[in-house]
Amino acid sequence: MSGARxxxxxxxxxxxxxxxxxxxxxxxRGGQHGAYVDALLRELELERDLLAETLETVFLGGGTPxxxxxxxxxxxxxxxxxxxxxxxxxxxxxxxxxxARALREAGVTRxxxxxxxxxxxxxxxxxxxxxxxxxxxAVHHLxxxxxxxxxxxxxxxxxxxxxxxxxxxxxxxxxxEPEHLSCYExxxxxxxxxxxxxxxxxxxxxxxxxxxxxxxxxxxxxxxYRWYETANFCRATESGRDLRSRHNLAYWLGRDYLGVGIGAxxxxxxxxxxxTPRLGRYLEALAAGRAPERELEELDGxxxxxxxxxxxxxxxxxxxLAGLRRALDPAGLxxxxxxxxxxxxxxxxxxxxxxRYLGGAVTAELLA
Amino acid sequence: xxxxxxxxxxxxxxxxxxREVEEVEEPYVKASIIVPKEYVGAVMELCNERRGxxxxxxxxxxxxxxxxxxxxxxEIVLDYYDQLKSRTRGYASFDYDLAGFKPGNLVRVDVxxxxxxxDALSLIVHRDFAYDRGRLLxxxxxxxxxxxxxxxxxxxxxxxxxxxxxTVKARRKDVLAKCYGGDISRKRKxxxxxxxxxxxxxxVGAVEVPQEAFLAxxxxxxxxxxx
Numbered sequence: 001m002s003g004a005r006x007x008x009x010x011x012x013x014x015x016x017x018x019x020x021x022x023x024x025x026x027x028x029r030g031g032q033h034g035a036y037v038d039a040l041l042r043e044l045e046l047e048r049d050l051l052a053e054t055l056e057t058v059f060l061g062g063g064t065p066x067x068x069x070x071x072x073x074x075x076x077x078x079x080x081x082x083x084x085x086x087x088x089x090x091x092x093x094x095x096x097x098x099x100a101r102a103l104r105e106a107g108v109t110r111x112x113x114x115x116x117x118x119x120x121x122x123x124x125x126x127x128x129x130x131x132x133x134x135x136x137x138a139v140h141h142l143x144x145x146x147x148x149x150x151x152x153x154x155x156x157x158x159x160x161x162x163x164x165x166x167x168x169x170x171x172x173x174x175x176x177e178p179e180h181l182s183c184y185e186x187x188x189x190x191x192x193x194x195x196x197x198x199x200x201x202x203x204x205x206x207x208x209x210x211x212x213x214x215x216x217x218x219x220x221x222x223x224x225y226r227w228y229e230t231a232n233f234c235r236a237t238e239s240g241r242d243l244r245s246r247h248n249l250a251y252w253l254g255r256d257y258l259g260v261g262i263g264a265x266x267x268x269x270x271x272x273x274x275x276t277p278r279l280g281r282y283l284e285a286l287a288a289g290r291a292p293e294r295e296l297e298e299l300d301g302x303x304x305x306x307x308x309x310x311x312x313x314x315x316x317x318x319x320x321l322a323g324l325r326r327a328l329d330p331a332g333l334x335x336x337x338x339x340x341x342x343x344x345x346x347x348x349x350x351x352x353x354x355x356r357y358l359g360g361a362v363t364a365e366l367l368a
Numbered sequence: 369x370x371x372x373x374x375x376x377x378x379x380x381x382x383x384x385x386x387r388e389v390e391e392v393e394e395p396y397v398k399a400s401i402i403v404p405k406e407y408v409g410a411v412m413e414l415c416n417e418r419r420g421x422x423x424x425x426x427x428x429x430x431x432x433x434x435x436x437x438x439x440x441x442x443e444i445v446l447d448y449y450d451q452l453k454s455r456t457r458g459y460a461s462f463d464y465d466l467a468g469f470k471p472g473n474l475v476r477v478d479v480x481x482x483x484x485x486x487d488a489l490s491l492i493v494h495r496d497f498a499y500d501r502g503r504l505l506x507x508x509x510x511x512x513x514x515x516x517x518x519x520x521x522x523x524x525x526x527x528x529x530x531x532x533x534x535t536v537k538a539r540r541k542d543v544l545a546k547c548y549g550g551d552i553s554r555k556r557k558x559x560x561x562x563x564x565x566x567x568x569x570x571x572v573g574a575v576e577v578p579q580e581a582f583l584a585x586x587x588x589x590x591x592x593x594x595x
Binding site (some may be wrong): 008023184185210211213214230231248252257259263264265267272274303306307311314329335336339341356357358359360361362363364365 | 518545548
C-alpha cells in the first residue's frame, strides 16, 4: 500500500450559518482558530503514514476556509504537504486582494467560490452574506493574483427563482469565464432551518422547476463546458488542459483519501471513518496528542462495488464493469438499456443523456 | 356469477369472466333494514342507487319501520353498510339472506397499466356504472402509481374499447445533487433504500406498482356518488 494521495482539510468556521447548510460548521469563535490549526496539523502528523509520499490533491473545504484569520490560514497552508492541485473554498465577500495574493504565494492552485446566485433577493433567501458584486470582485482579485483555475458554485431551485432568474444567473456566471462550475439543486434537508421556513414553498414549485437541471446542462454545454459529473462542469480547452476537479474526481473514481478536521471523513482501503463533529472534543483530544473520537465503518467488497457503481455513473466517462458484476442486478441492467437510459459496450457501461438526468433512479435500478 | 356460453360457468373473480358472454346472472340478497321513520327516504335512495328492488315496508311501531329490498350482492359487499350507517346517523340495522341468481347486464372492465392488462384490477360491474367506475379507478391509479422513468398510460377498457385513460408522466430528473467524500455512505444508503422500495413494488411489465394501488379497486366506492 503506497498510501492515499488525496487530502481533505475541514475548516468549519463561518461568519454566519446559512439556513440551507447541513455541513459541520461553527459560527465565529475567532479565539479558537489558532488552536484549531494546531489540532489539524497534529492530526495530520498522527496519520502521516496513511498518506503517500507525494500527494496529487489537497482540498480545504468548509465552513468557510477563508473566514479564519489570514496568518492562521497561511500557516496551515505552508505546513500542509504540497500537491499538484491545492483547492481552497472561499466565500466571495472574504476574497480581498491580500487574501488572493497570500493564497497564491502559499501554493494554492485553485479557488472554489460559493457564488450560489447573482440575484440579490435570492441571496437573501439563502441568507448569504455576499452580494452579487462581491462575486465579480472576488473573481477579479483572484485573476489579478494569477489564479487560472477558478470554480463557481451555483444553486438552482431557490424558492421564488424563475426560469428567467436561472438563465440570468448562468449568463452572469459565464460572463466571469470560470474554468469550472458546480451547479447544485437546492436540497431542503430535513431538520434545517431552511426546510422549516421554505419546505412548503419548495414542494409547490417542484413541478415548475422540474426542467431547471436540463436548462443548466443545455446552457453550459452550449457554452463550451463539459458536463463531466452530475453537477459539475469544466471548460473544454483547446490546449487539452484538463480542468476537472482532480480532488473530487478521486472520490468519484473510488480512490482512497484522508480527511482531517471536525466531521471529516476518510476512506482508506476497507475502512471509512468520520471524526467527531464536536469542536471542543476534537481540540481536547489532539491537544493531548490523541486521535479524535471517530465513527468507524467497515466497507466490505460488496459495499465497495456498489459505491463504485454509484459514483462512477455520475461521470461522463464509461464505467468499467470488471469486478462490479456482483453489485449489479442483471434484470435492472436490461431494463435501463431497454429504456435507452444506459448503454453497454464491451465491458463498460455509460449513461445516456436522459439516463444522466435520472441518474439516481437509474443507479437504484441497477444495484443488485 | 354465472355465464352461459355453451354451458353455464361459475365465475368467482373478474379474471375468470369470459370475453364473450351470452347471458349473465348474478347473486342477489334479500335485505332487511330497520330504521327510524325519518330515514326511510334516505334508505330508499341508497337502495335505488344500488340497483335495489323495493319489496315490502311495515311499521313496527309509530317510530320504527322495517324495509325489505332485493339487491345484487355485488352492490352491498363494498361500502354499502358504511353508507347506510352514515345516511341514517347510525340508526339503521341491517341483515340479509342470499336470494338466488337473477339476470344482470354485467360487463368486465379491464385495467391496462403501461399497455398490460392487470387481472387484479379488473372489475365486473353493471353496464350503467362501467364508465364512471372505470374513470374513477384510472384516476385513483394515476395518484397511486409513482412517476417512473417513462410515461405510463393507465386505461380502463371493456373488451377492446377504452372507456377511460390517464397518464402518469415520466420523471425528468432524479439525481442526488451532491456527492463528495463526506457523504458517500449516506448517499449509498439512500440508493440502496430506493432499490429496496422498488423490490417491494409489484412489477407490471416495466412499471412498478405499489401494493397500495391494488387497494384502489376497493376504494372507488360501489356506485356511491357521495364518496
